[in-house]
Amino acid sequence: MWGLDGFLQQKTHSQETSLAVGEASLPKEISLTTIEAREAFLPAGLTGGCCPYVDGEAEVIAWHAAAEACDSERLHLVWTVYESHVWYLAVPSADLSSHPDSWCPLVAFLPGMPQASEGAGTYIYGDVETSALMALSSNSLTIHRGTPAVLKAKAEKVSRELGGVPLVELTEERLLQLRPVAWKSLSLIEDTSRRWLTRMAIFCGLGVATVALGISLLAGSALLFSQRELAETKENTRKLSQELLLNAHNAAINPLRNQVADFVDLNQSLVNLGSWLKRYEIKAGKLRWVAMVPLSVTADRIRAIGGYVLEITPEGAIVGNQGEVEAREKERQGSKS
Numbered sequence: 001m002w003g004l005d006g007f008l009q010q011k012t013h014s015q016e017t018s019l020a021v022g023e024a025s026l027p028k029e030i031s032l033t034t035i036e037a038r039e040a041f042l043p044a045g046l047t048g049g050c051c052p053y054v055d056g057e058a059e060v061i062a063w064h065a066a067a068e069a070c071d072s073e074r075l076h077l078v079w080t081v082y083e084s085h086v087w088y089l090a091v092p093s094a095d096l097s098s099h100p101d102s103w104c105p106l107v108a109f110l111p112g113m114p115q116a117s118e119g120a121g122t123y124i125y126g127d128v129e130t131s132a133l134m135a136l137s138s139n140s141l142t143i144h145r146g147t148p149a150v151l152k153a154k155a156e157k158v159s160r161e162l163g164g165v166p167l168v169e170l171t172e173e174r175l176l177q178l179r180p181v182a183w184k185s186l187s188l189i190e191d192t193s194r195r196w197l198t199r200m201a202i203f204c205g206l207g208v209a210t211v212a213l214g215i216s217l218l219a220g221s222a223l224l225f226s227q228r229e230l231a232e233t234k235e236n237t238r239k240l241s242q243e244l245l246l247n248a249h250n251a252a253i254n255p256l257r258n259q260v261a262d263f264v265d266l267n268q269s270l271v272n273l274g275s276w277l278k279r280y281e282i283k284a285g286k287l288r289w290v291a292m293v294p295l296s297v298t299a300d301r302i303r304a305i306g307g308y309v310l311e312i313t314p315e316g317a318i319v320g321n322q323g324e325v326e327a328r329e330k331e332r333q334g335s336k337s
Helices: 005-010 012-024 058-070 105-109 148-161 188-224 230-272 299-304 322-336
Strands: 047-052 075-082 085-092 121-126 131-136 141-146 167-169 184-186 276-283 286-293 308-313 316-320
Touching (some): 105 121, 105 131, 121 148, 148 167, 230 286, 286 322
Antiparallel strands (some): 075 184, 121 131, 286 316, 308 316
16 A cells, blocks of 8 residues: 655655645635544445435434445445535444545545545545545545556546546556545444433433422422421421432432443443444343344453353344344244243
8 A cells, every 4th residue: 555654754844835835725614633644545345425414414414325235334444425415434443443644645536625636536545455546526426446447447437438538547646646635533323422421411401400399499488388387398408409309310310420430441441352333222220231242252342341142143243132132033933932
């Protein structure tokens, strides 16, 4: 794979000048981060596409399309908004585990990027063993993988089909002219879960505050009708309010904190195993979760996180906790009866 470090050491001054110009002209709707010169890398699971744009939903649209294409919700992606479409390139996060600071030069040619050409085009990037072809039209983006010779022929055919659009090969000299763009790590399911748990904590807090306010109003009414025992009633009411508030707070917040902590611990354990969470729910006080685990993970490590192997698939082992095992057993018994 072509590297950038050696070439950019000779072009530092010109590179910094081009970056400054690019940042000044960058449209606000483009979601990208400029990074220092790092390794140019072509991930094996690179995919891309184009979707209609909905105002304010570009990131969600790009993530859902990429998650379906990559069959994973843990993604690294870059997206732009251009001419009422969301254009994106994405890769499963696992593909970048050995190249965390890399970038893909094809990103620089997404429609709407500062260095991208207007209109359709075909772009080839890779090495002597494998390459990728990105074909752009006015409303589509496709990625093809293969050997350089095969992709060159395919690129010429696609170029003719699109009306003779330019065919660009990303040579080492051309890479020197590009501004690196960092991948953005995104996992919306985990983010949504965190936001949901935060909202629940806020609602519980508001509930506790409402209970405390109601108690205070009741205490005030009691004072109006109990002048003779004002001091005693006030002190008793204050103590009762504090106890109820403390009990309500402990009853509502502590279980929620424990659930949040359990969720975070489980998710981190799965990430350490190179796995991801497919379902996590609590019904009637029973916790059930299901995760996809690589076949290389041993049974001891699965049991260490409280999991049991439910079934084996070509993609990996489907693992669930004791609650999931019991629920599935009840469902099987119910179906038999």
